[in-house]
Amino acid sequence: MKKFISAILMVMVLGACTKNFEETNTNPYEISGESLKQDFNHVGAFFPTMLGNIFGNQVEHNLANESFARHLATPTPFVGGVNNTTYYIRWNGYWNRIYNNVMAPANQVIAIAEEDGNDVFVEWANLIKVLAMQRLTVYHGPLIYTEYGLGKTGEYDSEEKLYSAFFADLDRIISVLSANTDYTGMSAFDASYGGDVAKWARFANSLRLRLAIRLSKVAPALAKAEGEKAIADPAGLILTNGDNFNISGYGQKYHPAVICFEWGDTRMSASMESILGGYKDPRVEAFFDPVTDMSLVSDHPDFPYKGIRNGATLVAKDDRLPYSTIDISFNDPGVVTQRKFMSADEVYFLLAEAALRGWTGAGDAATNYEMGVRTSFELWGIGGVDDYLADNVSIPLDYDDPKASGDVNDFVNRITSTVAWDEAADNETKLEKIITQKWIAAYTDSMEPWVDHRRTDYPKLPFNYQNDSNSDWGVIPADDFLRRMPFITSERENNPTGVADATSKLGGPDEIGTRLWWDTGGPNF
């Protein structure tokens, strides 16, 4: 007993045993930075998770840009049929996805890589930041980029400043990557290019061309200079499908397939039906599945595909579930292992537009246009491209919604141009052909077509049938489209000064009808 008392007294005098506290307070099922150093995972292991967040899920992607670009449409009347797709904003989550899951980890990775003196990983992460930000800015406009993480208070960059920063960053990124094309350290972590640094440089350079064309109306001189820089850069451009920049699904199913086949929340759009059907585009076989109920396609039984109008009036979700799904092959993660982010067809269409705009080195518009279509056919493994390119008769179809009575949800096609190139036509007609084909070829990545559509008004897509926009988020006229997404609520609440400043940089109210910087609303030429 005496021993016991003295033991207690010892504890009382000496204090508690705290030497294992740090270990106790560590979650055994989390991986430490120290452990990650094995196989250099401490920087590399984060690229899959950053890239895996680029596209976003249902509410950030499918019910946003994928609907706004009119590639896919939902059969589901979410929230009483009043939601983002009918221009009443319910979901606005892309901002947080990008900042929380791409930008913040990217900066950490950059800090570690800088400490290690690993320039390639530094610039690789910087490139991920640019590719994420150039997507986010077409949502909102001004963003926090150059000031992000510099300890200053919440100041947004104007779009003008954003793009010049993107270009400056791309200069540095491309030069570092180009100087290290023999570096092999990325291969273990790079599901896109298998660690081929030269291909990353090529993608970065192609991204510069994309951004240059984006600015071709609002800042023609800057656009031309940057565009020509991209064309001339020895890093080269993505001109073959083998160089396409794809993002791996990392074993997960192509997300729109989950939305389509598991949740029954997305289908082919009426615009796809109208354009692919009208142009007799054989790529439809690779894009979508035909309907089984032929009564749905009584307006064109030889083209057994039926889409849903974006911004349709919907009653019950069941009504349009029998409409065309995306192609069933997307549903197999063993078949569709990656997702297209930038492909050769886009670059050819960018060059075609650059040629129209007289940029040095862009080549011939006709050739680039046709190469764009050809590489797209090749990408999807579809034949018949020559006939397709020669078709100077077919135009897109009018649309009938067989599940809605009368004229509800129906539209008359507004596209008058055909597929075949017409060298004699004016630039406006040529641009319509280029952007319309670019829109088709872009299928599965709908962000850039949404940009092109706002910038050029092509393709001549149908307006919303149901438009629930009101003063809450801004009014969209019946003959116009949603122009942007508002700044997010937590920013409005927690950074009111920054948002007020950003709104003044936006040059209009923080509403969905306010045009972004490059969306001038002016003539295309």
Add this chain to the structure above:
Amino acid sequence: MKRKVHYFLTCLAFLCIQGIFAQTKTVSGTVTDSDGGPLPGVNVLVQGTTNGTQTDFDGNYSIEASEGDVLSFSYLGTKTQNITVGASNTINLSMEEDASQLDEVVVTALGIKRQEKTLTYAQQTVDADEITKTRDINFLNSINGKTAGVEIKKSSSGAGGSTKIVLRGNKSLSGDSTPLFVIDGIPLANNRGGQPGMWGGTDSGDGLSALNPDDIASISILRGANAAMLYGSAGANGVVLITTKQGQAGKTTVSFNTGITFEDIIELPDLQFKYGAIGGAKESWSTTPGNYASNYVEDFFQTGQNVINSLSISGGNDRTTAYFSYSNTSATGITPNNTYSRNNISLKQSTKLLNDKLTISSNVILSLENSEGRLPSGYYLNPLTGLYFFPRERDFNDYRVNYERFDSTRNLWAQYWFVNDHHQSNPYWIIERQPRTQDNRRVIANLSLNYQIMDKLNLQVRGNYDYGNVIREQQHGATSNSTNVHPNGSWDYHKYDDRLVYTDAILSYDSNISNDFTLNALLGASYQKTNYGEGVRVTASSANGLFYPNEFYFQNLMTNVQVESTTNGEINKQGLFANATLGFKEMLFLDVGGRNDWASTLALTGNDSYFYPSVGLTAIVSEMFNLPEAITFGKFRISNTKVANEVPFNRINPQNTINNSGGVVRNTTKPFTDAKPEIITSTEFGADWRFFGNRLGLEFTWYNIKSEDQFVTVPLDASDPESEGRYTQKYINAGEIVNKGIELTVNGVPVRNDNFEWNTNINYTRNRSEIVDIGPDDERIINLGSSEGYSSRLVEGGRFNDLYVLKFRRDDQGRILFDDTGKPLRTTESELIGNLDPDFTLGWNNSFSFGRFNASMLINGVFGGKVFSQTESMLDGAGVSQRTADARDVGSVPVNGVVESSGAAVTSVDPETWFRFIGDRNGVGEMYVYDRTNIKLSQFSLGYDFNLEKLNLPWVKAASLSFVGNNLFFLKKEAPFDPEIAMSTNRNAVGLDNFNLPSTRNYGINLQVTF
């Protein structure tokens, strides 16, 4: 019904058998007061039985007892006396006056016994019969209203569900304010599982349901940190102190208890069955009346049944005592396939050795629980959504009978439902093909050594191991709702262990220093290690599927399904504590205490060792001054305590996680290496006064609890400079919450005479919280659950549980604004509409005894506060509420509105337009906010003690039969659902109803026999 009849017959048969035997003698006598006058109303009880009587007007009594029985004589204001029945048939005695009767010794923190009158803080005790009387499976529910300062909410999930208990308000910006539960002085593992929210989920129970209510001798509520200080930070939110029964020296007593209760729903939402859907829509918005079936909703529910049998054996001699109990609970719920069963075994013994200087006690509690088919709340995978939404013109019976149909394209049985909608499934499919089970296995074992070192010096050493194993599973059959379940089916599985090791050593010294001064001092050390939620988990989702349909085990999981190792964390806490109570002439007591804690969760901060003190003073006025005779006892007390609370597990330096694609998710939470413990400072002032020989008692407490240096999560927006461009959230010590409140308890014996006694007890509780400081950013909003326009927020200057909802936009005259298309306008952001907490609560508990009958009645009242019903909003949007039918009967909804642009008046709106706008998801929340005020008859019981004399049963010591009823009916209620039922028992989704199970009443009979 068959079972009910059978049960009654068994009971009757049992009672008949009783009548056949009988053989005891009659003991009688006269009881007098100290002056020699007859004393009426003295309780006389055969110890260990319920066989009792009272003295008549002349102080005479007579009772059946056998030789060797102990008769216990008790009377308020006197000392209780125990006398063993000998050969004589007459026992006369004189009761000794006990001016205070507060020499009563009560169990306080750590199991330390103290005289109640010396306490410097509030402590209230509920006795065993109050707990077991109700036969509620979750025993905690039965103390609601019986003490002040306690808020108890029952989970809507039914048997085996958890209970929400908050003492003196919410004190934390980050965690919930669940008190510490303690059995016989030793902390109990209480790892509450997941809770439902707006979108779904099921209550996964807590650590309390493992206890057998029949083992409980009493429950003491230490409401404030002042009382709980010796438990250290664990007691910061108060302590629920459970004392279990133990063996009594003397004759072996066998007690058998059997009860059956039935459970019925009190009310369903008010639904319409007059208007169907148009064109196959899933909403019933036709304006053409029809005559549609309406009984299928009620028919979905059934009468639940709960059978409890328990047996206890207690006995021993001067050296060794033992207590053994076994209890079996078997219940069926109010929904199909919902069952709950529990088996408890406990064995407790105590032995004295070494000339009675050493006492070795041990206690082992085993419990096995199984629950099947416990239903969720919220939108997803909830049978109630489909049940309520079902379009009225369709034939529900077809879907009930054919909840699955053979799908020849897949060659399997597939779900049959009229619509593919994420909010609903065939209710019977969910019940039959998405079965949910939970198994809990629990062992609590402890050993205690108590050594009397010297006359005044005592050492106690205790050790406890508490181990729980939980398996929770739901098998989602192929073709379940495709929003949540893969086409081949999905599997939710979580198996984990909860472990708690506790040891302490306490050296105590009790002495009369001089004639005037007394000292009770103690010095102790404790060590506690908890490891909760250590296990493995698989989560179902539409992407997480099975290779082959309907086979639920690991090797059939698709490769993308992550099998996770889980932990809620390991926490090691060590403490050193000391406490001394210095008494002066039995009238002044000074209590001083202090504790130093070392907590592993503060490792790396340098703040992992922290000290906090407490001081309190009690003045017994009735000892100091000569007070009028009417005042039997009077006391004032004041105390001030600081308690420090460590931060949660793994917050200081979190690491990276591995996701289901094998990628690593970078931690973006800033390391928190300067964390400090939260500080809760509690001041309380109280008065305990008794009048008229203890016929009237009054206890009053005022308290002020200040919680500072709160552990707060702060999201770092991209715009926040502190994000450093790397972090998306950080933790800080900041903020201040103040809870102020009043607790008042009035005890009285309004009537006491020969035949009748009425005891009454009123508990009044009022708590006000204020968020004084929410951190460095005064504009910060902390969301405690925000979805679909409902949100409960913490904002500076606001209160805990402030409710925010979307409202109508109105003009200066209060008219609702409309747009040009005839739709009303609502606010873009949610706005404050009220607070979810009540202004005050009242519990009024009464017990009556008249002859061999006794009755009790508890009325609970909650006054003020708000609740919110998303259910009503959804039912309106779908056109299935009675309200929408009434509107369609009339043809329009009258409104006082105006078109914003033109100023034209709007006086009526088409019902469909109106209800689809105000209802559904994200509707106009203000239309679905209701006053929480309600008064209900919470408990009623009527009991009868059998006259064993007449029955002539020598081997039965006592037998009683009682009728019990709980949650019987509302005397007043504003909301369309029971506002005191919690969807979630954590701090989120407070006051929210979203397809919760309907509230139930239960009633039944209970038979207790002691041998």
